[in-house]
Amino acid sequence: MSAFAGSEANETFVLNLGPQHPATHGVLRVKLTMDGEYIVEAEPVLGYIHRMHEKMGENRTWAQFLPNTGRMDYLHALAYNHGYVSVVERAAGIAVPERAEYLRVITAELNRVSSHLLWFGAFILDLGGFSPLLYAFDDREHILDLLESVTGSRLTYCYFRFGGVYNDIDDNFVAGTQAFIKRLRGRMPMYHNLVTKNIILMTRLKEIGPISAEMCRKYGATGPVCRGSGINFDVRKHEPYSIYPEFDFDVPVYEQGDSMARYMVRMDEIEQSLRIIEQALDKLPEGPVMADKVPKILKPAKGDYYHAVETARGSFGVRVVSDGSNTPYRLKLRSPTFSNLSLFGEACRGMLLPDALALMGSLDLVIPEIDR
Amino acid sequence: MHVDPEIIRLLAFLIGVIAFAALNAAYLVWLERKEAGHIQRRIGPKEVGPFGLLQPLVDGIKLMTKQLIVPAGVDPVLFRIAPILVMVPAIMSFVTIPFSETLVARNLDIGLLAIFAFASVNVLGLLLGAWGSRNKYAVISAARVVSQNVAYEIPMLVTVVTLVMITGTMNLHNIVMQQQGGFWHWNIFNFSASPLMPVAFLIFFVCMLAETNRAPFDMAEAESELVAGAFTEYSGMGFGVFFMGEYANIVIGASMATILFLGGWDCPFGLFPGVHWFLIKMYFLIFTVIWIRWTYPRTTFYGLLNLSWKILIPISFFNLILTSAMLKVF
């Protein structure tokens, strides 16, 4: 990146990026103050698809809010379901059968792979390459088929229930998943040859959009954004939930903090997720997939409870405050991209427009999840 | 009444050239969509006509029936003149391109010069359209187009100068005639003049991509950054003419590469030279241009300038010096 040539303040102009813009992946608006093609200041404007999920939670029973969680982040819906059912299980003291936890991990990790694949395609699309998007979609479609055969739905699965999962898997799913893992492992070198090693992509990502570890801390960035800045933080390892401690997997961490590092973290995570799925399929125990004694009307004890899960975008936390009734008294959804995007304004200062868009793409934004 | 047959010939050629340019523009869109489809493992247009062959027609009708929106506050003259400024020079360039030994509208002695002169007007059209449409994205795009063009004219022209030194003429017909008799006579393999001729071809090809604003150098359009760049405010046929101009420019670029480096209408094996060979080579190059577009991400503006000033210009100058030295020595 070339240096930022400062000039008189009155030579700047305001550029409205969005709410309808190809690079913002939804309805995000960024108010850019520009000096030529350099960004002097960037202010993201949110709330275009704000749905007030938190208020909705207060007006529904605990179980009725479940479908909403998958609609926050439609790309990794199962992790959001997982976070919500986990916090309610914690509050109500429900124990989950082991097989159900395995199924949760398998499906959530498959969903994470699909989310990363879509991010990969969309990110390259931001950089102007179109074909990798459709190759990634080709692979993602296999995951959606697998998940559809289990959950009956392709995007907002709503598969987890308090105390287990909605229905059991069959042998076809196991065989199909194993075949898919083999297929995707075979395809990854193609992605790296076509995209990662491409000289144009390297010049566009290397040393572009640096985010320091300190900046991550000050803004509360989590997920691949902080792991690309050399912070080894993954909720699956940091505060292990479900049965993640049973599996052997690595947390990819890159020190550079540039867009390339975040790209590499996600690409490596695909491989790690495949490893988890493989181990889970091998170890999959027999047994029920639903706890026996789940009361029909949940009334968790008074108090507040927190549970965080690692989604494809970072640490998603749910804080519920229960007053002992059958509806949540207060439900706070801590969305990872909200924090990740909040550092964009500072990180892109002095950058060129195309680089800033590469940086924005590397943050992996899902707007419904920011706006909630 | 006596009519000069030359005038009739010229008229026929003019109509032919315009028809050729328009048809090319229409069917290159089809080719682009089909090729992109198959690269991405889908079919591409298929509903209108067999293999979607009538798709360009339908697209054309759609563009023509659309309202021509002239936004408030635009410069009315520049906004309207810009698409024409892109389209007309492209058609004019066709006049001097020799498709075969006899199939040429006007065989100019300075044909090469004329084409490069016309090619630079294209940028002016984009600049005026972008400036005139009073849109911030378009203005950014205009600034990009101009500096991109400055950066790319130099290595391209240096390469062409090298070639002119070898051929000793600017007459396109003569340049092709010198390359007759099989692919080992083509300029791209003219190792006796300079061992770097394939590299020179590559430089020329890259510069052609940049000149015609094709991916990975489509910074002017850059749909994921600048929405549609210079064309943001254009609708209907205003946009359509820009589009046609763009494809016509690609045809010119591919034709020039064919003539200068690939022996024009010459058959690679010395058999049956003719217009078909010219078209095969040209369309192969266009296929490659489209193939490149659907493979790479877009470069950035400074990446492009770096490539031009740090790599292409030094190498093309080195080639120039090497060639002149070799011409002098041998």
Next chain:
Amino acid sequence: MNRAAIKQKLAAIPAEAVIETDYDRKGFTLDVQVAPAQLVAAVSVLDAAGFFIEAVTGVDWLGEQAALRKEAQAKIAAEAKARAEAAAAAGEEPPPAAPPAEQGELPEDALEAVYDFNHYEELCRVTVRTRVPRSKPEVPSISEIYPGANWHERETHDFFGIIFAGHPYLVPLLLPEDADYHPLLKDFRP
């Protein structure tokens, strides 16, 4: 940095309660209750210890005081009843009924601002809470210490109307820019 040390440091700030909670049960390790005036001091301690900010939110405790009083009254009534029964069982005269408790003005209900912090290296989720009266909900802003709190505070202002004093740009973030309502207040009616 260990948990005990940070607990000690936080406890050193006057007028606050630091409670170690059961992580497995609650999902957080330290529950810190501070007065609004001590908030910045508490957050500075966390900042110095390398914590990152997870979220800022609020809870509206409308009706809490009434519920507490009702609970207290029920307890008193139950005790009185138990005493009366015990007395009756013992064959004694039931003691005279206690005079009803003072029904003074209810103390005002509170809005609670909740801050979640976590540490990248060690699992230590610290929840900082501060309570302000509903009629004058004003909390000092921590966006100077954590720039990331800027958006979270704006969001909390949107939803609860809590005013973060010293915030550089306290305009609606998720709600429309002319929104003058606070949907997560319990007495909000659309």
Next chain:
Amino acid sequence: MIDYLREIISGTWSLFVGLGITIRYFFQPVVTVQYPYQTLPMTPRFRGHIELVKDEETGETRCIVCGMCQKACPSNCITVNGEKREGVKGKVLTEYRLDFTKCSLCGLCVESCTPKAITFSKDYNLAGVRKEAYIFDLKKRLEAKNR
């Protein structure tokens, strides 16, 4: 100087590798399904809008009008009406109205149903021009299907 050349050559090589990959795909068969000329088989668990199950013995619905589905629904899109009839134990279903415009296909109603009277349909070709077309009376649908 050598680094400079090496960088150019490796960079150019990476570009040619990319071209090689895309041209290989160009000659491979397409993977898309040409809907609506071709369709894929539905998975048995596909969650379409709900429908009433026909009881094999009676040929009627199994619904006992307990209203559990109505209570379970997060979006209040189910309305169940029944009436008492002479000689029949329990209530008889008169109307089962599903407002599909609000339904989020979560499946909580199907799970809550004790007599297993509702299930997911396999309809996905749903298109219409009026909102009212998506307020289904499932009882009438079942009767129409029986006929």
